[in-house]
Amino acid sequence: MTEGGEPEPAASLRRRLGTRLLRRAHRGLDAVSARRSSAGAPTRGLALTGTVWTGGDSEPEAGVVVFDGAGIVRAIHLGERPSLPHELLVLGGVNHWVVPGIVDAHVHLGFDPGLDEGGSGTVSGLRTGLVGVRDLGAPLRLAGIWQTGRHKPPRDTPFVAAAGPVLTAPGGYPAQSWGASGYAEFLTGPAQARSLVQRLAADGVDLIKIALEPGSVGWPVPTPDVVAAVVQTAHNLGLSVVAHALTQDMVRRAVEAGVDELAHTPTERLSEALIERIAASGLSITSTLQTFFSGGAGREAAANATDLVAAGVRIHYGTDLGNTGTHPGVDPRELDRLADAGLGRLGALRAATEWSSAAAGIRSRSGLIRVGQPATAVLLPSSPLTEPGAWRTPSAICSDGRLTVVTAPLRLPAERPTT
Numbered sequence: 001m002t003e004g005g006e007p008e009p010a011a012s013l014r015r016r017l018g019t020r021l022l023r024r025a026h027r028g029l030d031a032v033s034a035r036r037s038s039a040g041a042p043t044r045g046l047a048l049t050g051t052v053w054t055g056g057d058s059e060p061e062a063g064v065v066v067f068d069g070a071g072i073v074r075a076i077h078l079g080e081r082p083s084l085p086h087e088l089l090v091l092g093g094v095n096h097w098v099v100p101g102i103v104d105a106h107v108h109l110g111f112d113p114g115l116d117e118g119g120s121g122t123v124s125g126l127r128t129g130l131v132g133v134r135d136l137g138a139p140l141r142l143a144g145i146w147q148t149g150r151h152k153p154p155r156d157t158p159f160v161a162a163a164g165p166v167l168t169a170p171g172g173y174p175a176q177s178w179g180a181s182g183y184a185e186f187l188t189g190p191a192q193a194r195s196l197v198q199r200l201a202a203d204g205v206d207l208i209k210i211a212l213e214p215g216s217v218g219w220p221v222p223t224p225d226v227v228a229a230v231v232q233t234a235h236n237l238g239l240s241v242v243a244h245a246l247t248q249d250m251v252r253r254a255v256e257a258g259v260d261e262l263a264h265t266p267t268e269r270l271s272e273a274l275i276e277r278i279a280a281s282g283l284s285i286t287s288t289l290q291t292f293f294s295g296g297a298g299r300e301a302a303a304n305a306t307d308l309v310a311a312g313v314r315i316h317y318g319t320d321l322g323n324t325g326t327h328p329g330v331d332p333r334e335l336d337r338l339a340d341a342g343l344g345r346l347g348a349l350r351a352a353t354e355w356s357s358a359a360a361g362i363r364s365r366s367g368l369i370r371v372g373q374p375a376t377a378v379l380l381p382s383s384p385l386t387e388p389g390a391w392r393t394p395s396a397i398c399s400d401g402r403l404t405v406v407t408a409p410l411r412l413p414a415e416r417p418t419t
């Protein structure tokens with residue numbers, strides 16, 4: 001690994017891993033691709049090879065990651081010409097990268113084309129290397145169907161956490177726009193707010209989402225005492241609170257009430273003092289930068305993201321699937337927006353893996369590849385640092401003890417209209 005995230009040249013990778021291993025990995029990939037199926041768990045285990053990035057603050061290096069049949073990492077060999085049992089399936093190659101899967105901390109599965117209105121179908125994205133999603137606004141009946149909870153996600157789907165309905169003031173956002181049909185529930189006062197949060201907790205939501213959005217027409221917004229009641233009750237029940245707050249005033253209201261996360265990078269330019277306050281209070285935020293650019297409001301948000309990153313605030317990767325310009329699966333453009341905010345391409349990957357996995361409500365994902373631990377790993381056909389578009393065509397995904405081999409290039413669905 002050279003400085004600045006440059007991928008290791010192929011010749012050096014060949015030298016360090018040995019051409020025999022790489023040829024075997026290539027043959028392995030050809031063989032499983034020819035079967036044209038997403039295989040189940042290879043009972044004898046599986047090895048992925050190429051340039052390996054184990055996540056966190058590690059550096060990418062030539063290597064091999066060995067998984068057992070249950071998806072537990074049994075060994076990580078970095079640049080040492082490892083000898084592997086001959087019955088072990090090895091996948092990868094000289095240009096391949098092995099990296100943790102990505103978690104999208106802000107989606108709306110109600111707008112996922114893989115799911116129908118009743119909530120059945122398949123949550124999209126696993127085949128792009130998306131191993132977890134967090135829904136931040138949906139009717140409770142749908143959230144309950146999609147949520148993974150403590151079980152294993154169904155085959156070919158990411159882990160799903162869900163906030164259930166967005167809590168808002170009576171008649172507030174999003175009840176008069178995209179959230180008219182059960183996507184919002186109203187907060188009428190502190191006492192009612194407490195019982196509403198208790199009911200949602202009893203119904204099993206993974207976190208609480210509150211909207212502080214006056215819009216351009218002055219929609220009603222929950223008052224500070226109501227926001228505080230929501231946060232205190234949620235915290236007493238062990239749930240975190242994510243706030244939709246885009247303006248300086250609303251961000252301040254969220255911070256003062258003690259919310260844990262912001263659902264978006266704010267779009268109104270934040271003062272230095274407020275950015276310092278966000279950093280000091282340990283709040284994390286979810287990026288959703290690309291959809292703001294697609295909607296024409298990206299510049300201020302990007303400037304805020306840069307300042308927040310510089311102040312040490314943790315940013316989760318999030319697309320706001322369902323909004324302008326979004327489509328299911330990993331979005332390389334969002335990764336590049338994060339890179340541009342000062343994280344660089346490797347830092348953006350860390351935000352989308354380790355940091356997003358730590359977002360409230362996400363379980364059974366660490367965003368790290370560590371010996372002895374279950375891990376999700378994605379085999380990319382080329383360097384995601386040179387070309388984030390590599391996420392459009394992963395070769396294989398190993399998650400929850402299952403191997404998914406992508407045999408044909410993914411075709412992205414046409415863009416959906418704004419809701």
Ligand SMILES: [Zn+2]
Pocket residue numbers: 106107108136137320
């Ligand atoms: Zn959203």
